[in-house]
Amino acid sequence: MTATGLLAAIADVGADRVRGGYSRHGFDRVELELREWFVAEAAKRGLSVETDRNGNIWAWWGNPGPDAVITGSHLDSVPGGGAFDGPLGVVSSLAAVDVLRAKGFTPRKPLAVVVFVEEEGGRFGVPCLGSRLITGAIDPDQARSLRDPDGISLADAITAAGADPSTLGPDEEALARIGCFVELHVEQGRGLTVPVGVASSILAHGRWRFTFTGEGNHAGATRMSDRRDPMVPAASLVLAARKAAVGDARATVGRIVPVPGGTNVIASEVNVWLDARAGDDATTKSVVAEIQAMARQAAAEEGCGIRVTQESYGDTVVFDPVLRDDLSTVLGGVPALPTGAGHDAGILASRVPTAMLFVRNPTGVSHAPQEYAEPDDCEAGVAALAATLEHLAS
Ligand code: GLV
Ligand code: MN
Ligand code: MN
Ligand code: MN
Known part of the structure; x- marks a missing residue:
């Protein structure tokens, strides 16, 4: 056959x-x-x-x-x-x-x-x-x-x-x-x-999960100045990944899950999965560290929490x-x-x-x-x- x-x-x-x-x-x-x-x-x-x-x-x-x-x-x-x-x-x-x-x-x-x-x-x-x-x-x-x-x-x-x-x-x-x-x-x-x-x-490559926490609320009734919207640092993370991956490095966000996930709902939590790869261990880890630093700063600016978990890694x-x-x-x-x-x-x-x-x-x-x-x-x-x-x- x-x-x-x-x-x-x-x-x-x-x-x-x-x-x-x-x-x-x-x-x-x-x-x-x-x-x-x-x-x-x-x-x-x-x-x-x-x-x-x-x-x-x-x-x-x-x-x-x-x-x-x-x-x-x-x-x-x-x-x-x-x-x-x-x-x-x-x-x-x-x-x-x-x-x-x-x-x-x-x-x-x-x-x-x-x-x-x-x-x-x-x-x-x-x-x-x-x-x-x-x-x-x-x-x-x-x-x-x-x-x-x-x-x-x-x-x-x-x-x-x-x-x-x-x-x-x-x-x-x-x-x-x-x-x-x-x-x-x-x-x-x-x-x-x-x-x-x-x-x-x-x-070398791995996967990292970023969990951003904020305050779930109403999309219409909540003034922009009153929000702690975890989708905002999540968006920054996507852009940070694009910026940090230079040379042979690759960084991808292929999956974002907001909780609860409604069009007219400000999320209370957003999970973002980062896939990062590069020619060697040190470069891969420094790309991830750079993305993480940018994500932490974006979370702080929005008054949101952030947790980072490494889900897999291989040199x-x-x-x-x-x-x-x-x-x-x-x-x-x-x-x-x-x-x-x-x-x-x-x-x-x-x-x-x-x-x-x-x-x-x-x-x-x-x-x-x-x-x-x-x-x-x-x-x-x-x-x-x-x-x-x-x-x-x-
Ligand atoms: C598996 O195919 C992978 O490289 O993500
Ligand atoms: Mn395969
Ligand atoms: Mn494969
Ligand atoms: Mn495959």
């Missing part, structure tokens, strides 16, 4: 009729349907499926064991996201297994396709949740108490999905089996001008240079490029040799419905992944 054929099979699952694109989030009905679809596809290929203590699914070709070659990605999306970010890596892994089978290859090392849970953090706020839990990059108690926008905790969502949230936590056994991990992903900027490339690094990732160069050579000298996007591969890279393959994105758009990869490029990605797995598992 081709990657595009497999993507077509899930084209209706989680299509977002309101925002456009796809909304597929960890442990929601849609993601559970996708997980079932993946398990059925794995079964069709005779792969043996296991779900780990954190909800990640592993489909093994051969017996699970040490020095395994692992590939895969995620099936969840951002709200209103594209069809490729995540699923392309999963379907390409299945298609690569088909290619290797068809040519009569039998892996000498254990080989598995993994689906990580809630990579985007679109529901519970922390990205790469499945890989963070495995590696111990997030405390399981903290994870269990994360809440979605409806106030449902991760623990309750896992329970509602028929699984056991008490098992969440570091999984040294799962990690010990991984000889190397290769994640194929659609490229997310305009960095790749040939069908396939390999990743060199990921920007710059440099992918294993030996594996990267090896794969580039195996693939005929494809280019290596850095990315500003986060990935489960970036989390695993702190523990196991990790690499990424990128497939060209002619739109330069991602995390939006326009995200795209040409069918021929997707198949080039499958061929590259198959060659990679053959090389690594021989």
Whole structure:
């Protein structure tokens, strides 16, 4: 089966009729349907499926064991996201297994396709949740108490999905089996001008929640001079982010939630989420510090309170240079490029040799419905992944 054929099979699952694109989030009905679809596809290929203590699914070709070659990605999306970010890596892994089978290859090392849970953090706020839990990059108690926008905790969502949230936590056994991990992903900027490339690094990045508190009141009856409107420092924060992110730094406010959120109501509280990224740890933190200082000043000027919580953070990732160069050579000298996007591969890279393959994105758009990869490029990605797995598992 081709990657595009497999993507077509899930084209209706989680299509977002309101925002456009796809909304597929960890442990929601849609993601559970996708997980079932993946398990059925794995079964069709005779792969043996296991779900780990954190909800990640592993489909093994051969017996699970040490020095395994692992590939895969995620099936969840951002709200209103594209069809490729995540699923392309999963379907390409299945298609690569088909290619290797068809040519009569039998892996000498254990080989598995993994689906990580809630990579985007679109529901519970922390990205790469499945890989963070495995590696111990997030405390399981903290994870269990994360809440979605409806106030449902991760623990309750896992329970509602028929699984056991008490098992969440570091999984040294799962990690010990991984000889190397290769994640194929659609490229997310305009960095790749040939069908396939390999990743060199990921920007340092994190998420911060700013809570501004003021006085809820009537939009018509309250004189402008009497207001303590938390939306005003929230607006300043958006502008501060634009001003502070210079050079290779990026700062984004993609989500603002006023409480209670009425057109004729001055909010009593506004929550603003900042996503900030840059080439190194010091630059990222200084950009955030600058934005924070501006936000504090704006809050004080409006007589509002401010609380800042770091919700996730990861330092710059440099992918294993030996594996990267090896794969580039195996693939005929494809280019290596850095990315500003986060990935489960970036989390695993702190523990196991990790690499990424990128497939060209002619739109330069991602995390939006326009995200795209040409069918021929997707198949080039499958061929590259198959060659990679053959090389690594021989
Ligand atoms: C995930 O795709 C991210 O980089 O935010
Ligand atoms: Mn993404
Ligand atoms: Mn992704
Ligand atoms: Mn990602």
